[in-house]
Amino acid sequence: MEVAISLKNVTKKYENFTLDHITMDIPRGSIVGLVGENGAGKTTLIKAILQMNFIQEGEILLDGKRMEDAMPQWKDSAGVILAGVEFASRLNARQLGACMSKVYGHWQAETFEKYLTVFQIDRNKNIKDYSRGMKMKLDLAVALSHQAKTLIFDEATSGLDPVVRDDILDILLDFIQDETHTVLISSHIISDLEKIADYIAFLHEGKLQFYMNKDELLYQFGIVHCTADEYGNIPDTYIQGVRKNQFGCEVLVNHLQDFQKRYPGYHTERTSIENIILFYVKGEKR
Numbered sequence: 001m002e003v004a005i006s007l008k009n010v011t012k013k014y015e016n017f018t019l020d021h022i023t024m025d026i027p028r029g030s031i032v033g034l035v036g037e038n039g040a041g042k043t044t045l046i047k048a049i050l051q052m053n054f055i056q057e058g059e060i061l062l063d064g065k066r067m068e069d070a071m072p073q074w075k076d077s078a079g080v081i082l083a084g085v086e087f088a089s090r091l092n093a094r095q096l097g098a099c100m101s102k103v104y105g106h107w108q109a110e111t112f113e114k115y116l117t118v119f120q121i122d123r124n125k126n127i128k129d130y131s132r133g134m135k136m137k138l139d140l141a142v143a144l145s146h147q148a149k150t151l152i153f154d155e156a157t158s159g160l161d162p163v164v165r166d167d168i169l170d171i172l173l174d175f176i177q178d179e180t181h182t183v184l185i186s187s188h189i190i191s192d193l194e195k196i197a198d199y200i201a202f203l204h205e206g207k208l209q210f211y212m213n214k215d216e217l218l219y220q221f222g223i224v225h226c227t228a229d230e231y232g233n234i235p236d237t238y239i240q241g242v243r244k245n246q247f248g249c250e251v252l253v254n255h256l257q258d259f260q261k262r263y264p265g266y267h268t269e270r271t272s273i274e275n276i277i278l279f280y281v282k283g284e285k286r
Contacts, residue, residue: 241283
């Protein structure tokens with residue numbers, strides 16, 4: 001497995017927050033979904049990869065090279081879309097293309113024109129007059145028009161309607177059909193990531209809680225519905241979190257298949273990535 005981005009004990013300290021020793025390898029040819037609540041450290045991690053934040057500890061390797069050796073060539077091959085960061089609003093799409101041709105060494109004007117047509121972007125309309133969805137499509141057109149091998153999106157699809165989001169997901173899936181391409185995308189819309197991601201990385205309070213293949217994650221975890229007494233009989237090794245109510249307990253268990261074999265009398269069911277995260281964040285610990 002070739003690694004596109006490798007993080008080794010990456011640590012960034014602020015006065016009231018620490019991104020705490022993050023270690024993970026992002027495989028080439030994959031989509032990695034980065035999830036976590038506001039303030040969990042997703043943007044901090046992405047900015048560290050882009051060298052917008054300087055880390056105090058650890059190491060970041062880009063295409064197998066130390067960050068300082070990989071830049072700026074790596075940035076030229078990365079398409080980046082960050083929430084809240086927009087192009088100059090008084091430019092139109094045609095003018096923006098002319099500017100980008102001077103920014104990127106491998107700018108492809110024909111490809112950019114193709115995406116403007118595909119996305120039905122008005123070439124002569126000022127960017128400030130675009131809708132939120134149209135601005136996102138313009139960002140994507142730029143990201144896909146300079147031979148990018150890596151796409152990094154930070155909450156870029158938030159606030160978009162479901163149709164536009166679905167179009168973007170299809171584009172990302174098409175992008176990684178070339179197995180040299182890689183996508184890292186953070187999002188609060190877990191259902192979107194469940195559709196397209198190969199791996200899920202979950203940050204909570206600056207710590208990496210898990211980083212797993214999506215299919216293995218959904219296979220490994222499950223929910224047990226039981227009484228308080230039955231909950232007391234479940235070994236700690238299975239329990240990841242519990243939510244108690246007047247009717248009994250909902251328990252997030254790990255190693256679901258093994259649990260079902262050992263405790264066939266318990267009512268179990270599959271769960272979603274969103275539910276797993278809610279248990280980690282809000283569930284009680286034994």
